[in-house]
Amino acid sequence: MIDPLPKVKExxxxxxxxxxxxxxxxxxxxxxxxxxxxxxKLGMWIFLLTEILLFGGLFTVYAIxxxxxxxxxxxxxxxxxxxxxxxxxxxxxxSSVTMALxxxxxxxxxxxxxLIFLAVTLFFAAVFLVIKxxxxxxxxxxxxxxxxxxxxxxxxxNNPHIFFSIYFMxxxxxxxxxxxxxxxxxWIMRKTxxxxxxxxxYTPLEMTGLYWHLVDIIWIFLFPLLxxxx
Amino acid sequence: xxxxxxxxxxxxxxxxxxxxxTLDHKRIGMMYLAFIMASFVLGGIFAMLIRLExxxxxxxxxxxxxxxxxxxxxxxxxxxxxxxxxSIPAALGNFILPQMVGAKDVAFPRLNLASFYIxxxxxxxxxxxxxxxxxxxxxxFYTPYSATTNTxxxxxxxxxxxxxxxxxxxxxxxxxTVHKLRMPGMxxxxxxxFVWGLYATAIIQVLATPVLGITLILxxxxxxxxxGIFDPAMGGxxxxxxxxxxxxxxxxxxxxxxxxxxxxxxxxxxFAHRKIFxxxxxxxxxxxxxxxxxxxxxxxxxxxxxxxxxxMIFSFLTFLVAIPSGIKVFNWLATxxxxxxxxxxxxxxxxxxxxxxxxxGLTGMxxxxxxxxxxxxxxxxxxxxxxxxxxxGTVMAFLGGLHYWWPKMWGRMYNEFWAKIAAxxxxxxxxxxxxxxxxxxxxxxxxxxxxxxxQYHSLHALxxxxxxxxxxxxxxxxxxxxxxxxxxxxxxxxxxxxxxLEWTNNSPPPxxxxxxxxxxxxxxxxxxxxxxxxxxx
Numbered sequence: 018m019i020d021p022l023p024k025v026k027e028x029x030x031x032x033x034x035x036x037x038x039x040x041x042x043x044x045x046x047x048x049x050x051x052x053x054x055x056x057x058k059l060g061m062w063i064f065l066l067t068e069i070l071l072f073g074g075l076f077t078v079y080a081i082x083x084x085x086x087x088x089x090x091x092x093x094x095x096x097x098x099x100x101x102x103x104x105x106x107x108x109x110x111x112s113s114v115t116m117a118l119x120x121x122x123x124x125x126x127x128x129x130x131x132l133i134f135l136a137v138t139l140f141f142a143a144v145f146l147v148i149k150x151x152x153x154x155x156x157x158x159x160x161x162x163x164x165x166x167x168x169x170x171x172x173x174x175n176n177p178h179i180f181f182s183i184y185f186m187x188x189x190x191x192x193x194x195x196x197x198x199x200x201x202x203x204w205i206m207r208k209t210x211x212x213x214x215x216x217x218x219y220t221p222l223e224m225t226g227l228y229w230h231l232v233d234i235i236w237i238f239l240f241p242l243l244x245x246x247x
Numbered sequence: 248x249x250x251x252x253x254x255x256x257x258x259x260x261x262x263x264x265x266x267x268x269t270l271d272h273k274r275i276g277m278m279y280l281a282f283i284m285a286s287f288v289l290g291g292i293f294a295m296l297i298r299l300e301x302x303x304x305x306x307x308x309x310x311x312x313x314x315x316x317x318x319x320x321x322x323x324x325x326x327x328x329x330x331x332x333x334s335i336p337a338a339l340g341n342f343i344l345p346q347m348v349g350a351k352d353v354a355f356p357r358l359n360l361a362s363f364y365i366x367x368x369x370x371x372x373x374x375x376x377x378x379x380x381x382x383x384x385x386x387x388f389y390t391p392y393s394a395t396t397n398t399x400x401x402x403x404x405x406x407x408x409x410x411x412x413x414x415x416x417x418x419x420x421x422x423x424t425v426h427k428l429r430m431p432g433m434x435x436x437x438x439x440x441f442v443w444g445l446y447a448t449a450i451i452q453v454l455a456t457p458v459l460g461i462t463l464i465l466x467x468x469x470x471x472x473x474x475g476i477f478d479p480a481m482g483g484x485x486x487x488x489x490x491x492x493x494x495x496x497x498x499x500x501x502x503x504x505x506x507x508x509x510x511x512x513x514x515x516x517x518f519a520h521r522k523i524f525x526x527x528x529x530x531x532x533x534x535x536x537x538x539x540x541x542x543x544x545x546x547x548x549x550x551x552x553x554x555x556x557x558x559m560i561f562s563f564l565t566f567l568v569a570i571p572s573g574i575k576v577f578n579w580l581a582t583x584x585x586x587x588x589x590x591x592x593x594x595x596x597x598x599x600x601x602x603x604x605x606x607x608g609l610t611g612m613x614x615x616x617x618x619x620x621x622x623x624x625x626x627x628x629x630x631x632x633x634x635x636x637x638x639x640g641t642v643m644a645f646l647g648g649l650h651y652w653w654p655k656m657w658g659r660m661y662n663e664f665w666a667k668i669a670a671x672x673x674x675x676x677x678x679x680x681x682x683x684x685x686x687x688x689x690x691x692x693x694x695x696x697x698x699x700x701x702q703y704h705s706l707h708a709l710x711x712x713x714x715x716x717x718x719x720x721x722x723x724x725x726x727x728x729x730x731x732x733x734x735x736x737x738x739x740x741x742x743x744x745x746x747x748l749e750w751t752n753n754s755p756p757p758x759x760x761x762x763x764x765x766x767x768x769x770x771x772x773x774x775x776x777x778x779x780x781x782x783x784x
Contacts (some may be wrong), residue, residue: 176482
């Protein structure tokens with residue numbers, strides 16, 4: 018028989034007995050908050066890994082087609098608006114900062130400041146999408162569209178429609194992630210205003226933060242790859 | 248008749264609402280099991296139709312060529328995506344894994360339920376595609392044909408895309424459960440080997456499935472917007488699709504087989520009453536297979552125009568997979584050596600697995616050899632090979648596990664006599680169906696063909712007769728399992744004398760898995776110790 022350490026015995030007892038005092042946010046199958054928090058974090062990181070692999074497919078497509086058509090990529094990228102792209106990069110990085118500040122405020126127990134920082138994050142996300150909208154609209158007007166809908170004639174090189182297929186897929190998939198992120202931030206703001214989080218328990222907020230940073234980082238790769246080819 | 252424990256996960260709480268909103272991993276596993284068995288029946292019906300058509304009885308056809316293409320596509324897609332991939336992890340794994348590690352549930356119970364409903368949602372798309380002009384591309388959806396055919400490729404691939412999410416979430420849940428929810432005292436090397444198998448599977452599910460997701464999205468966009476990525480006329484490359492597809496789908500083959508190997512690692516020590524031989528070797532070989540699975544996808548493309556050098560490297564890496572697989576088989580055999588073997592139904596399936604998987608694995612080596620593959624690729628030899636691995640391997644392990652844990656799931660025993668008859672029929676029918684296909688393939692019969700010259704007829708006919716024996720075996724199994732479900736004799740908590748934690752429970756287990764704190768009295772395979780201590784429980 019394996020003799021467990023006394024400490025282990027204690028945990029085991031707590032595991033089985035529903036009578037011991039529960040922290041308010043501790044699910045029944047965890048024995049302590051620490052275990053629950055660590056599980057959520059590990060799960061979130063694995064999820065982010067799957068996101069990277071999802072985008073990884075598109076990055077692979079990008080690498081292959083750019084290697085095959087370097088001149089076309091160079092010519093086509095000039096039709097993207099570097100100024101707007103830069104603004105959006107700054108906007109997203111700032112939103113990551115405000116997200117981090119929101120988490121910090123919760124750790125310090127300041128609910129009002131958390132709400133303000135989350136609102137600013139949400140605002141930056143909206144600015145990003147509005148700018149993206151104007152960029153898309155401009156390309157729609159010129160016929161710089163993906164694949165067989167491509168009607169623009171001003172770009173030299175082989176198959177410039179492929180560049181725009183890739184551009185719209187990558188930024189589109191990223192845009193969907195921004196929209197999902199805005200939904201998450203709104204949900205977190207509601208929870209914060211209901212006073213659910215405290216310095217001891219703010220896991221959903223932290224997870225949303227991790228997700229938002231991933232969305233930000235993906236853009237930081239997209240921007241140079243698409244806008245700064247030459 | 249003995250009665251079941253008064254309070255168990257099946258009746259606590261009662262009512263259909265408590266089932267559809269349940270967060271209990273055992274109930275979710277059983278709901279998965281119901282859908283998976285239904286998918287198996289559906290895919291099986293398509294399989295029987297394929298064999299019936301190829302009988303060419305008195306030179307007549309059962310269906311048109313177009314219908315035939317749709318039927319084999321549906322057979323493949325349903326069996327792969329709706330049945331085999333979720334079969335062991337989502338149904339048996341969900342039920343057993345938390346019990347085996349002494350936890351009350353998986354790490355994220357709500358995510359677990361979500362993954363079940365995502366599976367159902369994806370299945371709806373797949374079934375809808377059958378009604379709306381079923382895809383005729385084969386389960387691989389190769390471009391350029393899949394981008395141009397006017398059958399419903401989009402709803403099928405969208406279904407598979409959604410099913411992928413379900414698979415990812417199950418894998419994620421299992422990884423976190425194994426890392427964070429093992430009971431105190433259960434170190435990594437005290438985990439049962441089924442848990443190791445599920446863990447290695449989960450890693451592949453998490454890392455490979457997103458790539459399938461983006462591949463299918465690219466295919467759908469290709470059909471909708473003609474994005475040109477896979478279309479050579481627009482500067483794209485159809486071979487790129489194959490690379491993307493097999494980057495997932497080869498690891499997916501190991502998503503199917505690894506948990507099966509885990510089950511065999513449980514069955515053999517229990518029914519040989521002997522400590523597993525080479526525990527660590529079996530555990531690490533699961534991780535080695537998971538790792539190698541990502542490096543061999545190119546062996547599906549030896550003749551599709553990839554470079555010869557790539558082919559050579561992929562061939563070499565493919566041979567490497569034989570090493571961890573061989574380690575497992577030899578360790579299982581060594582466990583049997585001098586064991587006192589009882590030939591209960593689950594053990595018959597374990598023996599079937601050993602026999603069939605070994606043939607399937609070795610014929611995989613033929614196909615992994617470059618020159619041999621030129622002759623054998625896209626013939627019935629390939630069909631026979633992967634059926635020996637998928638059905639002879641995974642399905643046999645699944646059936647073994649299903650019988651082994653059946654008393655734990657429902658608290659009732661099945662009829663052992665009929666279970667043995669069914670196991671023997673399935674084994675014989677399987678070999679008659681698929682061994683003939685090795686011969687057909689080596690004689691040059693291409694796969695997926697609707698018509699064939701007369702010289703192949705007798706072998707095709709034998710194969711079809713085999714499928715009837717196989718079908719009969721499954722019908723018998725369905726009858727005695729359904730009978731057991733309603734009327735079976737009550738099972739004790741530990742009918743097989745297993746040492747893993749789920750057998751310390753009632754059958755069926757209580758809602759919270761353990762009535763009292765689980766203790767690690769023995770390691771999972773310490774069959775020598777209870778005997779030495781004169782207890783023999």
